[in-house]
Amino acid sequence: MVLLMADPQELVDDSQEPKYDKLWCWKCRGHTDYRMVTHVHHGEHTTVRIKFHCQDCNKTMHKPQDMDLAFYGKWGRVLIWAYFLMAVLGIYYLAIFFLRKEIQYKEFRLIMGFMAFICLVIPVGVLVRAFIKYATWKKWAQDRGWKEPSAKERAWKNENS
Numbered sequence: 001m002v003l004l005m006a007d008p009q010e011l012v013d014d015s016q017e018p019k020y021d022k023l024w025c026w027k028c029r030g031h032t033d034y035r036m037v038t039h040v041h042h043g044e045h046t047t048v049r050i051k052f053h054c055q056d057c058n059k060t061m062h063k064p065q066d067m068d069l070a071f072y073g074k075w076g077r078v079l080i081w082a083y084f085l086m087a088v089l090g091i092y093y094l095a096i097f098f099l100r101k102e103i104q105y106k107e108f109r110l111i112m113g114f115m116a117f118i119c120l121v122i123p124v125g126v127l128v129r130a131f132i133k134y135a136t137w138k139k140w141a142q143d144r145g146w147k148e149p150s151a152k153e154r155a156w157k158n159e160n161s
């Protein structure tokens with residue numbers, strides 16, 4: 001119905017028009033139509049996560065801004081640095097603690113490796129993944145005439161400083 005009544009101009013595929021704050025599908029390469037899926041995890045704490053899936057390929061979609069570090073502003077970057085500092089210090093003190101306990105070197109290596117993986121490798125992986133995702137979208141958007149605003153302009157609007 002809508003299709004029949006719409007002006008031919010409006011039928012132009014607007015999924016190819018870059019929008020920084022609109023969901024994008026990294027597989028289909030476009031701001032495709034999506035559906036919202038609510039994931040509820042019943043555990044000790046019930047958590048609800050809302051995800052957006054592409055109508056065409058069913059992949060999870062994200063907004064380019066969510067993948068852009070500049071969007072989180074100065075305080076976002078401060079938080080990330082603070083986290084890594086704490087994680088490294090935490091692992092360092094844990095290492096000293098375990099060395100004093102005279103546990104076997106093999107076990108020690110296992111525990112430290114596990115801690116480093118959880119606290120450092122995974123977060124770095126998440127950051128790198130976001131970086132690549134944003135770069136992918138940016139290239140696509142720039143091919144379509146999008147110009148990247150400065151980091152300050154891209155920062156989350158409510159940032160005060």
Ligand SMILES: [Zn+2]
Pocket residue numbers: 025026027028029032054055056057058059
């Ligand atoms: Zn898709």
